[in-house]
Amino acid sequence: MEQDDSKLQFDENGNLRHLLSLKGIDAALLMDLLDDAEGHLTAPGELPSRSQSLAGRTIANLFFEPSTRTRASFDLAGRRLGADVLNLDVNTSSRKKGESILDTIYTLEAMQVDVMVVRDASDGVPAYIARHVKDHVCVLNAGESDISHPTQGLLDLLTIRQHNADFGKLIVAIVGDIQHSRVAMSTSQALRTMGVGELRLISPPALAPDPNKFPDARIVDNIADGLEDADVVMALRIQRERIGNLDGVPGIDEYFANFGLSHESMKFAKPDAIVMHPGPMNRGIEIEGTLADSSQSVISRQVTNGVAVRMAVLDRISKIMGSR
Numbered sequence: 001m002e003q004d005d006s007k008l009q010f011d012e013n014g015n016l017r018h019l020l021s022l023k024g025i026d027a028a029l030l031m032d033l034l035d036d037a038e039g040h041l042t043a044p045g046e047l048p049s050r051s052q053s054l055a056g057r058t059i060a061n062l063f064f065e066p067s068t069r070t071r072a073s074f075d076l077a078g079r080r081l082g083a084d085v086l087n088l089d090v091n092t093s094s095r096k097k098g099e100s101i102l103d104t105i106y107t108l109e110a111m112q113v114d115v116m117v118v119r120d121a122s123d124g125v126p127a128y129i130a131r132h133v134k135d136h137v138c139v140l141n142a143g144e145s146d147i148s149h150p151t152q153g154l155l156d157l158l159t160i161r162q163h164n165a166d167f168g169k170l171i172v173a174i175v176g177d178i179q180h181s182r183v184a185m186s187t188s189q190a191l192r193t194m195g196v197g198e199l200r201l202i203s204p205p206a207l208a209p210d211p212n213k214f215p216d217a218r219i220v221d222n223i224a225d226g227l228e229d230a231d232v233v234m235a236l237r238i239q240r241e242r243i244g245n246l247d248g249v250p251g252i253d254e255y256f257a258n259f260g261l262s263h264e265s266m267k268f269a270k271p272d273a274i275v276m277h278p279g280p281m282n283r284g285i286e287i288e289g290t291l292a293d294s295s296q297s298v299i300s301r302q303v304t305n306g307v308a309v310r311m312a313v314l315d316r317i318s319k320i321m322g323s324r
């Protein structure tokens with residue numbers, strides 16, 4: 001399903017219409033989106049960036065899986081661009097009564113919703129919706145199974161670029177449950193497009209990824225080897241909701257001892273390496289709490305960048321809407 005999405009997300013003039021995957025988004029567009037996002041960042045204590053680029057438009061947040069960061073940041077991003085934002089309560093939506101996803105979408109289209117922001121546990125749902133919406137409606141993937149989380153990939157790329165924009169010289173290490181992580185997929189796609197120096201994926205063998213999904217990455221099962229001289233280190237949580245059988249997955253203490261990101265394990269990385277985590281974070285399991293709060297950590301910056309990146313994406317598709 002994913003290989004078709006990269007074409008589906010552009011209109012007949014090559015403009016971004018839906019954001020379904022970072023696959024097929026070239027380096028120039030990635031950098032344009034990051035530059036636009038930078039333009040939405042303001043200093044701490046200043047008022048957040050605002051515009052009216054989406055005034056009169058309506059965004060529906062359809063999160064069929066839990067979320068704090070992505071949902072709240074799409075909500076804030078939409079409001080700060082002047083849109084009406086509808087946060088559908090999926091627990092009380094008619095999907096619980098057996099309504100199909102398409103009937104939910106057609107119902108929202110009939111209420112003149114222009115942008116559908118979709119998170120779903122199943123593969124292919126954002127692309128499926130994109131294939132069925134009317135020409136003026138845009139679909140943004142807010143997290144799809146273990147496949148794709150494109151705005152997370154963009155905000156991670158922006159956070160890394162703020163540390164060091166010379167991607168070709170960077171060693172990036174991602175440690176945790178790579179096999180079930182849509183964040184690892186999207187962030188590594190963006191990094192590969194930018195020509196990252198080296199990407200290392202560190203996990204216990206039971207959580208190691210299919211190497212075909214991560215071309216050019218080095219798959220490692222030892223944190224000391226994986227973190228050696230790394231410039232950027234990202235921890236991921238164990239995605240228990242996607243793991244049917246926990247056989248072979250280390251228990252909490254064993255996991256933290258061997259794969260937890262800590263002040264001790266960070267000694268293998270470069271002294272100025274940054275520590276990232278997409279959240280939600282499980283302190284004491286995949287990351288030591290005091291490391292997450294330390295000066296090396298850019299976890300809060302990732303969250304701030306998340307609003308700016310979503311504003312940039314919404315701004316970009318608003319230009320298409322205006323031209324229809």
Ligand code: CP
Pocket residue numbers: 066067068069070071143152278279280
């Ligand atoms: N990183 C991320 O997608 O977080 P949420 O699940 O809170 O949206």
